[in-house]
Amino acid sequence: MNQRSIGIGLSYINMIIQTIVNFVYVPILLYYMGQSEYGLYQLMGSIIAYFSVMDFGLTASTIRLYIKYKIENNFKLLENFLAMTQRIYFVICLITLIIGSFVYTFLDEIFKTGLTNQELISAKYIFILLIFNMIITFMGMMYRSIITANEKFLFMKGIETIQLVLQPFAVIAMMQIEPTALAMVFVMTVINLILVLMRMYYCHCKLKIIIKYSFWDKDAFKEMSKLALSVFIVTIVDQIFWKTNQVILGIISGTAIVAVYSISSLIYMNYMALSTTISGIYLPKITKMVASRVSNKILSNEFLRIGRLQYYLLGLVLSGFFVFGKEFIVIWTNEDFIDAYYITLIIITPFTVNLIQNIGNCIMQAKNVYNFRAYVYAGTGLFNIAIAIPLAVYYGAIGCAFASGLSLFISNGLIMNWFFEKYLKIDIKLFWKQISCITIKILLCSFIGVILNYLFGIGSIVFLVIKLLIFVISYLIIMWLLSFNKEEKDLFIKFKIKIKNIL
16 A cells, blocks of 8 residues: 555555544533633634744745655756755744734733733734744745655654643643643644654664755756745635634634534534545646656546545535434533534535636646736735625624635636636536536435435434435445445445444
């Protein structure tokens, strides 16, 4: 089994662990911290998330040029490029510190109507710690890119698994001593520092990378800047889609509403991970294919093949959440969070279009034409803000969700599909023809789910688990009989054999 297959397998194992952890972890946090304290943590996290854009898209650029120099066996330029990248990240850390200090001075003014005096004091301490956490993350970004470019997914995903398991236990232990958001952030920061040091050790001692500065390579900097700037713009807009709504709600409505929206955010971010896991692992492969100048038809076939596989998984989750999601949220949290069901559906339904096509984003990055997506996202991001604020005033969290859902549909559902077909020569008509056929089977599975709700009723966690098991089995049988092609059946059989061997 190659590292790519191992990486995908471990990624989905991590997601299963994450789902289980969240199911148990979030209610425990709410129990110890309370809804307002948990909402405060989510609110500060939403602000700090904006600082993640300070990566300026260098991760994608680092992977792309690392692979390029390695294929060309140009190790002198590679060593120099890594040294340049390291210096750039150091500058980014300084900029983050300066901007963070500036934002810190205005926290009182920004949240004077939404937070109490005690919450403002806690928010400032949390903010300082999260800024430090972000600087640690930036210092380790280059090493993460190197591991990805070398497709060492066993190590990379392995330490992520350790983090998933270790962090909740460490946080809960801390909650016994100090049940606050600040204590939680402290534990997360320490664990993050340990993981960054582990990645640095692996790159230097196992991959034997050499970082040696010789000169400022203007050509390399120009090439990486084009992709980096495009990814940077898209990252900013991603923060608008995924974090601005929580900040808007925090300013207008307070921490309780933010806590409700954050539950929805937790669900749709995990939903996103189901797809981006595959595309992230396939980015080095797609980059090598483009560098080797394969035909557009081969890339189109890869787009269709991976898109179908992603849709099978996302279709299962989307249809399952549509039928059982409201019951799940009430059992998981309580009835005060019921709006999270509607918020999640409003966002993930149009977002699915992007997620089943994100191999197209990898192709754009590999071809260094990602700037188009940046332009599109910049426009729709501004549109999202423009309508999210008034909708939040009149309709609260549901209004914010509608603004993001509509923006996602326009950008990903309409504009990007046009670009994929016209400029990347992807056979979009064939893609949607096949996706439509799969959708009919997914609707049939949803109808089975509705019948299960009628037969078993709602409100019991035992019956919910039984319904989900029957639903998943029914889904797999229907897809096997009515939708899987020969290649997909072979992949499913191989997957079953691998799981059996592991067990």
